[in-house]
Amino acid sequence: MHGRLDGPEKQRTDIRRTGIRCVNQSAGHQDAAGRLLAWYDRHRRDLPWRAPPFCPPDPYRVWLSEIMLQQTTVAAVEAYFRRFVARWPNLEALARAELDEVLHAWQGLGYYARARNLHKCAKTLVREHGGRFPDREEALRALPGIGVYTAAAIAAIAFDRPATAVDGNVERVVARLFAVEQELPRAKPALRRLAAGLTPHARPGDYAQAMMDLGATVCTPKSPGCGYCPLAGDCAALRAGTAADLPRRETRAARPIRYGIAFWTTRPDGAVLLRRRPESGLLGGMMEIPSTDWRDTRSGRRVLADAPAQADWQPMPGGVSHTFTHFRLELEIVSGVVKDWRRVAGVWTPVARLGEHALPSVMKKVVRHALAHSAG
Ligand code: SF4
Numbered sequence: 254m255h256g257r258l259d260g261p262e263k264q265r266t267d268i269r270r271t272g273i274r275c276v277n278q279s280a281g282h283q284d285a286a287g288r289l290l291a292w293y294d295r296h297r298r299d300l301p302w303r304a305p306p307f308c309p310p311d312p313y314r315v316w317l318s319e320i321m322l323q324q325t326t327v328a329a330v331e332a333y334f335r336r337f338v339a340r341w342p343n344l345e346a347l348a349r350a351e352l353d354e355v356l357h358a359w360q361g362l363g364y365y366a367r368a369r370n371l372h373k374c375a376k377t378l379v380r381e382h383g384g385r386f387p388d389r390e391e392a393l394r395a396l397p398g399i400g401v402y403t404a405a406a407i408a409a410i411a412f413d414r415p416a417t418a419v420d421g422n423v424e425r426v427v428a429r430l431f432a433v434e435q436e437l438p439r440a441k442p443a444l445r446r447l448a449a450g451l452t453p454h455a456r457p458g459d460y461a462q463a464m465m466d467l468g469a470t471v472c473t474p475k476s477p478g479c480g481y482c483p484l485a486g487d488c489a490a491l492r493a494g495t496a497a498d499l500p501r502r503e504t505r506a507a508r509p510i511r512y513g514i515a516f517w518t519t520r521p522d523g524a525v526l527l528r529r530r531p532e533s534g535l536l537g538g539m540m541e542i543p544s545t546d547w548r549d550t551r552s553g554r555r556v557l558a559d560a561p562a563q564a565d566w567q568p569m570p571g572g573v574s575h576t577f578t579h580f581r582l583e584l585e586i587v588s589g590v591v592k593d594w595r596r597v598a599g600v601w602t603p604v605a606r607l608g609e610h611a612l613p614s615v616m617k618k619v620v621r622h623a624l625a626h627s628a629g
Pocket of ligand 1: 478
């Protein structure tokens with residue numbers, strides 16, 4: 254078992270060029286990758302998408318897990334992953350599925366654009382690549398929903414290419430190993446270069462997973478377990494006593510607030526109007542309770558011009574608040590009964606069947622609120 258650091262001199266040059274202060278960079282880093290791989294062989298996590306030792310990985314499972322794991326945790330993903338592969342065991346099966354089925358199975362994982370791209374990617378691979386994943390980062394990046402990180406993760410884990418997948422976990426480990434004081438997000442390019450310099454040519458797929466495991470189980474955000482870390486002897490932050498403080502981050506501006514009105518639109522028989530959101534943009538392609546655009550200021554009743562139909566719109570008490578990554582949304586809810594409902598575009602759904610649609614969390618809140626405040 255061995256590993257190597259590519260050109261510590263080059264890394265020192267990178268550090269000088271980027272202005273990053275690296276407390277120390279010992280010769281022991283030479284064997285860091287080897288130590289990490291030896292640790293991984295003993296302590297690797299048993300995950301449902303991971304191939305057992307000495308078995309070739311299944312690129313489909315690697316890809317699916319990496320898309321699911323974006324922005325969420327292993328614990329949250331495991332059950333979804335098992336359900337997906339039980340229902341769609343390979344690319345061809347997923348490519349044949351209806352988008353709505355996929356969105357529905359995705360419900361609760363959030364960031365629905367990922368589910369739409371997952372489906373689009375499966376179709377593209379079957380149609381244009383004979384149902385096989387390309388094994389190079391560049392070709393992977395050309396596929397729907399596969400960005401820099403995911404392409405590197407698939408190339409490394411599924412095809413054992415010496416690609417460097419840098420997510421938040423890896424950024425944290427590298428920032429500590431090299432005691433990088435520059436704040437995120439500005440430090441990202443330098444952390445990426447430092448991480449790339451650590452990637453060995455031997456077993457790069459295992460190495461990528463070892464870094465992920467180390468970040469998730471040992472080099473954790475608040476209280477890193479330096480006492481049992483295989484890289485303790487290489488770690489500049491541990492020597493400097495700054496491990497728990499790194500990586501440093503620029504203080505975030507408060508989340509802005511956006512406002513909108515949701516239209517709880519019913520027929521005389523009680524069925525509720527749902528509408529599909531545009532394919533692009535936030536919650537793209539998801540079903541919704543029709544709403545206005547989400548704006549920076551409250552719009553008042555003039556936005557009733559955006560209502561999906563003519564009705565005597567009445568405000569409901571209270572409202573719904575939902576936090577997205579980049580803003581908080583405050584939705585008022587108005588209700589109205591539409592008599593001339595046959596001319597209205599959308600899907601009329603009995604209340605008892607609303608659960609059959611892939612409604613995002615914010616719209617589920619609207620439904621709960623509206624049902625709690627509906628007369629009768
Ligand atoms: S020694 Fe501590 S801070 Fe350094 S990499 Fe290991 S767990 Fe992280």
